[in-house]
Amino acid sequence: MAKGDRKRALRGRAGRMQGGRGSGRASTGQVRLWGRHAVEAALMNPQRSHNKLWATREGVASLDGELPEDFPVEYADASDLGRLVTRDTPHQGLVLECAPLDDIHLDEVLSGDASRPIVVLDQVTDPHNVGAILRSAAAFGASAIVTQDRHAPPESGVVAKTASGALETVPWVRVVNLARALDEIAEAGYWRIGMAGEAEATLAEALPAGPVALVMGAEGDGMRQNIAAHCDALAKLPISSAIESLNVSNAAAIALYAIATR
Structure with a gap:
């Protein structure tokens, strides 16, 4: 037609x-x-x-x-x-x-294409940030985002509008226990990199050749200690000292680009 x-x-x-x-x-x-x-x-x-x-x-x-x-x-x-x-x-x-989209389980993602990164969000609650991260995940070929069910925004018009269509194409996995989910991700062969401003290594230095799970912390507080402990490495973006930090959605976009072009 x-x-x-x-x-x-x-x-x-x-x-x-x-x-x-x-x-x-x-x-x-x-x-x-x-x-x-x-x-x-x-x-x-x-x-x-x-x-x-x-x-x-x-x-x-x-x-x-x-x-x-x-x-x-x-x-x-x-x-x-x-x-x-x-x-x-x-x-x-x-x-x-x-109607809301059907639930997607983590094992469905882990049985898919391991060359595509997984984005794990630790208590990122702003729907605009989650929507923007979904959009970047779609742009740079991530296989899914993973959030904790009680500490993430619900599926909504704000998320969908900010995601600009990516809510329909990027699987969104909600889990009860994020630390346990990170264990399952590691068992599936992914290298878990937590983004943290205090890390010594840059993301480029921490990136492996194989599957990657990118872990992003909450706005302001960053990753919780228990979640950081479940990462294989911590890494930072080499930003100028003129600015303290980047918004989590901006940082996710840059990190996903780095993974896609390694």
Whole structure:
């Protein structure tokens, strides 16, 4: 199907938003996503179960994909869509309500391509940082990110918007015990490198030739002592003394680039 035909097909059945108002919350058990890249990626993901799309006509016209003929689409004004998302959010005329992605288990990742790095996040709680790390993970070929289930943001529109589609393509493994997960990662043959500003070796010096698990600490506090103890090596980025540290998502992007180009 030609691109223009696909865009026409996306319009589906149009209704009007009931009363021109939204609740500002997703239905129980559902996730609300917004922004063209996040919504388009979710619509194209066969693993997603979709519930409803609210959109402006311009928003639907911007999509490059195809919806089933009976897909529930409701047209609304941009100001009404703003009531469905977090405050001052650039929804770009698209808000999608869908089911959360199915859980992915660590052993599924460890049985995959070991040449691709794994990113382990120790209590990184800011959804913007997690979304940005997902985006970098997709850009530099990481096989997954791993977080502790109780100390990481939930799947959300903020994560998805910042990830710019990567939430749909990079597996996100949530574990109960991060230290135990690092043990399993080591048993699978990965060299665990913890990023720490106080480390003596640079990342380039610490990188092995084989599989790598990159461990990033929380914003501000860095890695917990127990997690650092479960790393095979600690490493730092050779940043200028003019700045104390980098944001965790920026550091992850640079480290993933270094791994990809070693």
